[in-house]
Amino acid sequence: MNSGEEKRHIWLDSTGYGRIRSGDGRGRRIAISPMISSAGFHLPSVDIFECNEVHSMDSSRFVKWLWETSCTLRGENDDAKICTIIHNATCHNEQTDETKLPKCAWKKSEIVQWLDDHKVPYLNLYTKAELLELAVAYAPEKRLKVDEAAKEFRVEILRLPIKHCVLNPIELA
Known part of the structure; x- marks a missing residue:
């Protein structure tokens, strides 16, 4: 939401119907993250913060x-x-x-360090590409930060498809 999109007045035409005038959408951008249930908004969970034009929410937040x-x-x-x-x-x-x-952009020494940390056997004569293949073959089970945070409080996470207009209430809003 851009603060410039807040409407304080509605203009009425000759028939008595109103319309909201479009603003330019400029101004501070704010993001609102509430928990919503069948009872409505869970007010203690509401998080309102200012963000930039590029991104409104990152993983750590x-x-x-x-x-x-x-x-x-x-x-x-x-x-x-x-x-x-x-x-x-x-x-x-x-x-x-x-x-x-490890990522392809990593230096060979960083990939070797990752393999050592995960106790993956390798030969010193392997190329960077071979080391990356080895890392994928010995990849640990994927765990997500969100799941770990929720698990601490016995909260189950259910994921929906991205931008699904029927299942995701924010897309309907």
Whole structure:
């Protein structure tokens, strides 16, 4: 949401019908992250913050928000079954540091260090490409930061398809 899109007045035409004039959409951008249930917005979970034009939410902010919200929900009802429904945005799917694989842009020494850290056997004469193939072959099971934060408070995560207009309420809004 851009603060320049906030409408304070509605102009009425001769028939009595109103219309909201379009603004240029400039101004500070804010993002609002609430937890929504069948009872409406969960006010303690609302997070409002200013963002830039490029990106509004990153993984570290989302994981922190989910952790705090899960803690609040679990504190409100310790024995309730809690399920959080999220879509598959990139900020929801960042892997934990232990399960991230080496990238092609890494130096050979960094890939070797990753293999050593994960106790993967290799020969010193392997090329960088062979070391990357070896890392993929011995890849640890993928774990996501969001899942780890939710698991701490016994909160189940259900993921929806990206931008699914029927299943995702934010797309309907």
